[in-house]
Amino acid sequence: MSHSILLLPGDGIGPEVVQQARRVLEHVADKHGLSIELAEGDLGGIAIDRQGAAYPDATRALARQADAILLGAVGGPKWDSLPPAERAERGLLAIRADLDLFANLRPAILFPQLASASSLKAELVAGLDILIVRELTGGIYFGEPRGIRERDDGEREGFNTYIYRESEIERIAALAFELAAKRGGRLTSVDKANVLEVTMLWREVVERVAQNHPDVALDHIYVDNAAMQLVRAPKQFDVLVTGNIFGDILSDTAAMLTGSIGMLPSASLNEQSRGLYEPVHGSAPDIAGQNKANPLATILSVAMMLRYSLDAPAAADDIEAAVSAVLDDGLRTGDIAEAGASIVGTVEMGDAVIAALN
Ligand code: NAD
Numbered sequence: 001m002s003h004s005i006l007l008l009p010g011d012g013i014g015p016e017v018v019q020q021a022r023r024v025l026e027h028v029a030d031k032h033g034l035s036i037e038l039a040e041g042d043l044g045g046i047a048i049d050r051q052g053a054a055y056p057d058a059t060r061a062l063a064r065q066a067d068a069i070l071l072g073a074v075g076g077p078k079w080d081s082l083p084p085a086e087r088a089e090r091g092l093l094a095i096r097a098d099l100d101l102f103a104n105l106r107p108a109i110l111f112p113q114l115a116s117a118s119s120l121k122a123e124l125v126a127g128l129d130i131l132i133v134r135e136l137t138g139g140i141y142f143g144e145p146r147g148i149r150e151r152d153d154g155e156r157e158g159f160n161t162y163i164y165r166e167s168e169i170e171r172i173a174a175l176a177f178e179l180a181a182k183r184g185g186r187l188t189s190v191d192k193a194n195v196l197e198v199t200m201l202w203r204e205v206v207e208r209v210a211q212n213h214p215d216v217a218l219d220h221i222y223v224d225n226a227a228m229q230l231v232r233a234p235k236q237f238d239v240l241v242t243g244n245i246f247g248d249i250l251s252d253t254a255a256m257l258t259g260s261i262g263m264l265p266s267a268s269l270n271e272q273s274r275g276l277y278e279p280v281h282g283s284a285p286d287i288a289g290q291n292k293a294n295p296l297a298t299i300l301s302v303a304m305m306l307r308y309s310l311d312a313p314a315a316a317d318d319i320e321a322a323v324s325a326v327l328d329d330g331l332r333t334g335d336i337a338e339a340g341a342s343i344v345g346t347v348e349m350g351d352a353v354i355a356a357l358n
Contacts, residue, residue, distance in 0.1 A: 002035040003310050006066035008043040008059070008095075011088060012283025013293035013346075014072020020295035020350030021070060024319060025302045027354050032315040034306075039066070043095060044074025044283075045088035054091030055098070063095055068309040070301060071278035076285045097137050101268035101276050102168070103175050104134040104247065105304070108234075108254035108264065113327040117259030117336050120231065125257050130237045131183065132254055133176040134247025136268055138168045139198075141244050162198050164243065169205040171271070176241035177213040184238035186217045190226045190246050202243065226250060230257065255280055262294030262335040265301035267308050275309045277301040287334075291345035294333035296323055299353055322356035329356075 007022060009015035022038070029036045041059040042050055051058065054074070063069060071092075079088040095101075110118065110128040118125045143161030150156050173189070180187040189206045191199035203220055210218045221229065223246045229236065230253050242250065255261045264280040279297030287293055300323060307316040331352050334343050344352070 002037055003067045004037045004039065004065065005305075006062050006069045007038060007040045008063075008069060008071045009040070009046075010043050010072040010074040010283065011045040011076045012073055012285045012288040013281075014044075014074065014283055016072075016288070016291070016293050016346050017279065017295040017298040018070060018072040020346060020353075021298040021302050023350055024299050024322075024353055024357070025070075025305075027357055028302075028306070028315045028319055031357065032312060032318070034310065034312055034315060043071065044091045045076055045079045047091055048079060048082070048086070048088060054086070054088050055094035059095075060098060063099060067274060068305045069095075069276045070298070070305065071276055072298065073279065073281060073283035075283050076288075093141065095276065096268060097142065099274065099276065100137060100270045102135060102137045102271075103172055103269045104136040104251075105179070105267040105269065105308075106132040106134065106247075106251040106254065106264065106280060107266075107304075108132065108251075108258050110258045111263070111324060111327055113324070114259045114263070114336055116338060119256055119259075120234075125234060128234055128257060130234065130254060131179060131239045132247060132251045133172065133179060133239060133241040134251060135164075135168065135172040135241075135243045136247075137244075138164050139244035141248075162196065162245075164198050164202060166201065166205050169202050170209055173206045173209040173241060174212075175269075176239055177209060177216050177218075180216045180239040181213060185215060186238035187219075188226070188237055188240050189218065189220050190223050190240055190242035190250065191220060192223050192246075193220070194222060199243070206241070223250070227253060230254060251280065260294060260335045262297050262333060263300070264297050265304050267301070267304045269308060273309055275305065277305040277309075291347060292334055293346045294335050295346050295349050296333075296353075299323060299350070318357060319353070322353050325356040326352045 009018040075088040115122040140162040143163040193203045261281040268276040303316040303319040306312040
């Protein structure tokens, strides 16, 4: 069976890191006898420039028939002055909603070779292996009504709606319990149930789903405490499940625990396990086009794709082992290098991973 994979390089460093990940994917597919067909499309700012919309029809058609999608990153200063509804980042929100990618999986694993790159003390983070499961298609980022309006007194006000249906909470909770059962058997649900009614309902529904999973130990934590605990003693967590906006923020905090946002992959899945795979980082306009970006987050996203959408766990393991071997050899891009260390570029890092696969 052949797998159709859509590449969406996007903006900024996106094309540079996707190019390296593509080489790794082609290499590992060849090595493991996987048949893949690659297509490429536009998303984000480049799609606005070429096709007049951040998620154009041509991309939508390709995305709907792909088994899996690999995305670089979208957005950049060039498109920041557009009206909110037309901005590059809207392309990402639109494709997530279109494919009903309701679950975002963000592992924060600290490669032992990088323990000293973390901003926390090595003993707090060495061996860290947590998974943040973020609801991705609901909550305040999508709630209606939303907008900026003028009040009767002439002052303007901005407003958004934080809303979750029971069924939306149920399916993300069920997935989080399943993932926790396969890992350390502990799930922490993050909310703000002391203040926000929407997350009072969240907590109630998570408790209900827990009854189907007696094998998993569930606890609840307020989001402010979760932020604090993540930097105080992150290893206390196994799997965290939370809504869209809290997950957005906490997963970036978790990113720093590992030393670099340039190391973190993510997966966004729908109910059929078709998925969009992308690095956690953005388009990094400050280093775009300079062969400075760390491609490992995108390469590790390919490993997640092989594991979750293409049912090729051996190939996924192979990529992760190759990344670890490259780190063992001391190769570092700027974002993960200690002061005074020699630094390799995006392409050299890709070359090294491919060499390690051989
Ligand atoms: P960013 O992640 O792009 O960059 C933050 C910092 O991390 C920068 O200093 C950057 O140089 C560095 N960095 C990021 N990825 C790196 C990598 N692979 N290797 C080395 N260094 C790396 O976040 P930002 O600056 O807040 O946003 C820049 C643009 O990206 C904005 O337009 C934003 O909207 C967009 N963005 C897109 C996504 C996405 O596509 N999923 C996510 C976040 C931000």
